[in-house]
Amino acid sequence: MTFGNKAAPRRSAAMIPHENKNDYSMHFRETSSADAQSLVDGVRLITPAKEKNSAVILPWIGYGTYRLGEKQALDATLEAIRCGYRSIDTAFIYGGEKTEVLVGQAVRKAIDEKVIHSREEIFVTTKHWRKYHGYDASLQCLKLSLKRLDMEYVDLWLMHWPGPAYNTMNKKKEDVEKDPFFYATTAPEDMADLRAETWRAMEDAYRQGLCRSIGVSNMSIKQLRKLKESAKIWPPAVNQVEVHPLHPQDELLEYCRQEGVIVQAYASLGGQDTGKQLFAQLLGEKATKKQKCSLLDASLVTELASQLKATPAQTLLRWGLQRNCVQIPKTTSKSRMLENAAALSISMTDEQVERLKEELRSNVIRNNPDAEVNEITRLCWRRDPLRHLDFD
Template sequence: MSQSNAAFQSVPAASDATSLLCCAPLPNLLPINASRGQAAPPDQPAAQSTVLMPWVGYGTYRLGHKHARAAVLAALQTGYRHIDTAFIYGGQTTELQVGKAIADALQQGIVASREEIFVTTKQWREYHGYEQSTKCLDLSLERLGLDYVDCWMMHWPGPCWEHKPPQSPENHDNQSQQTLEQNDSPWAHAKAGMGQSEMAQLRSETWRAMEDAYRCGKARSIAVSNFTIQHLQTLKQTATLWPPAVNQIECHPYYPQSELVEYCQREGIVVQAYASLGGQDGTKAKWKKLGGKLMESAPVVDISKRLSTAQRTVTPGQVLLRWALQRNCVIVPKTASLTRMSENARVFDFELSQQDILQITKLEDNAVGDEGRLCWRTEPLRMLNFS
C-alpha cells in the first residue's frame, strides 16, 4: 500500500487474512488522514500527512502498575504493534511501564526498531492550554523513553477541576446541566469563573500545542478522544491542521454512536472504539438494566456458535470485535491473559453477515438515551453536552 497515495480502506475481509494476520509485523495497516495530500485552500486548515496505523491495538487502561510492563511485553511478543496508553493511566504510572516494555522488546530482539511500534498516548485534561499541554507531552515522552509518539490525543474535551464539587457523583448523574450551572457549576472548578465559552477557547489552545508538536516531530499524528460532533465542529473553527487523525470513543452495541461514527468517517477522521467488549466500568445493576453483559447476550452468543466449526472456534468476544471492525472502527482491547491476547488479535479469518451486524446493533434498543454508556459512570462532567 502506498503511504502517499493510499485512500481510506475498509476493514480487511476474511479472504485477505493470509496476508493480514494480526501477529505479523506492522499488521493490518490503516491509513489515517489519507487522500489528503493536496494543498489546502488559503482559507482552509491544512491536513496532516498520511500515517499508517494497525487496525488492532493493545489497550493498557487499568492494567495496574505491577503488571503493565510484563503485559505490554507479552503483547509485543504475541505480535501486537499498536500500543494505546495515556498520561493518566495507572495514576500516571502506565506510560513508564509501557516505555520499559518497549525498551525490553528492543533489547530482546522482539522488535527490530522503534519504528515497528505504533505508540498512542493522550494529553490529560488537567493540562488543557498551550503551555500546559506542551509540558504534558514532554512528561509523557520522558516516561515512555521516546523522542516521539505516533499519535497524541486530547483525552477529554472538558476541564479538570481544582477541587471536587460538593455533590456526589450519583447526584451529578441525576441532575440536569442547567441545575449544575445554577448550583455550584463544575465549570468554576476548571479555573476560577470559567464558563463554557472559555473552555472552548482553552481547548483550541490545547489543539494549537498539538499542532506545534506535530510540526516539530514530537507526534507523527494528532487526534482527539471522547469528542462529540459539536466538539469537533467547534474546534474546527480555530484549527490550522484538520481533521484530527482519530477520534477515540466508547463504542459497542449498547452504545454504537452511529451518528458520530458516520460523521467522523465522512470528515476523514478514523474512529477508534474503546470498551468494544463492554468495558470495565459497568456494575451489576447496570448490566441487569441492559439485559446482561455484552459477551453473554443472545445474538452475540448465537452468532459465535453458528460461525464456529470443528476446526475453528469463534468466541463471543471475537464476534464483538469483528462487529466494530466491520463498522470501520479501529479496536484496542485490553487483557493481561496471553490466551485472550491471541484471541483478540484473531479477528481477520471470519466475517459477519449484514444480518449479523444488524442483529447485534439492535442491542442498542435495550438502552434508552445515554443508558447504554458504560464508561466514565462516576464522572461529574460525563454529560458532554457542552460545546
C-alpha cells in the same frame, strides 16, 4: 491453539521485513478492515505530510492499557508485543500517571529481547490529560509524556477529553457542575476557546516532530464542528470514543467518515464500569454462575458467536471492525490476547452486524421504556459526573 475455530496469527505474521528503519510505512501495511489479516495491517491516517516515508498507518487491532496494575502494565504490554501486537494505546493519566513509564520500559525490553528491531515497529498512542488544557500547559503535558515513555515522539497524540477538571470522580454531580474546573490549570468561561488553544498546541507539537499525528477522544459532533472553525490542521486523525452494539454511535461515525476522521473504539467488549445489575436491567437477562451478565454473555452475542464458530469477544471485535472502527481491547491473559487478534480471521455479513445492534437496542428499549437509550447504554465513566457536561 485455536479460539472458536479461528487460529490466532503467529508472531512471525506480525513482522514485515524492512531495510530502512526510518521508513515508517515499511513496518505496517495499509488495508481495509475487511482485508486485514495480521496485527500490522491498518488504516492510513490523514496527516498534512505527503512524503512517502511519513505514511502513518494505525493497526486495526491494538493493545489497550487502561486500568492495568503497575506490574501488569509492564508484563502484559511486553507479552502483547511478543504475541504480535504492534499498536499500544496508553494515556498520561493511566495507572495514576505510571503506565506510560511501564509501556516505555516494555517497548525497550522487547527491543532488547529482539522481539522487535526498533522503536519504529511499535505504534504508540498517548493522550493529553484534561487538567492541562490551554496552549502552554498542553505542550508541557506532551513533554512529560515523552519523558515518561523515554521516547522522542509518539505516533498519535489525542486530546483525551473535551473538558477540563482532574479530581471529580465519585463527587456529587451538583458539586461538579458548580466547579467543573476543580484542579484544572485554567478556568475559562468558554471551553471551546480553551479547547482551540489545546488543539493549536497539538498542531505545533506535530510540526515540531513530537508526534506523527494528532487526534481527539470523547468528542461529539458539535464539539468537532466548533473545533474545525479555528483548526489549521484538519481533520483530526482519530476520534477515540466508546462504541459497541449497545452504544453504536451511528451519527458520530457517519460525521467522522465524511470528515475523514478514523474512529477508534474503546469498551468494544462492554466496558469495565458496569456490573451484573446494570446488564440485567439493560438486557433483561439474568446471569448464571459461570456468567458475569456482561455484553459478552448476552444471548444474542453468544448465539451469533456460535454461528460464526468464534468466541463472543471475537464477535464483538469483528462487529466493530466491520464498521471500520479500530479496536484496542485490553487483557492481561496471553490466551485472550491471541483470541482477540484472531478476530481478524472472522467474516461477518452486513445483516449480522445490523441485527446485533438493532436487537440488542430493542431489548434495552423494551426493558427500559422511560430511559433515554443513548444515555443508559453508555457503559463507561458511569461514576464520573463530568460525562453529563457538554463543556461547550
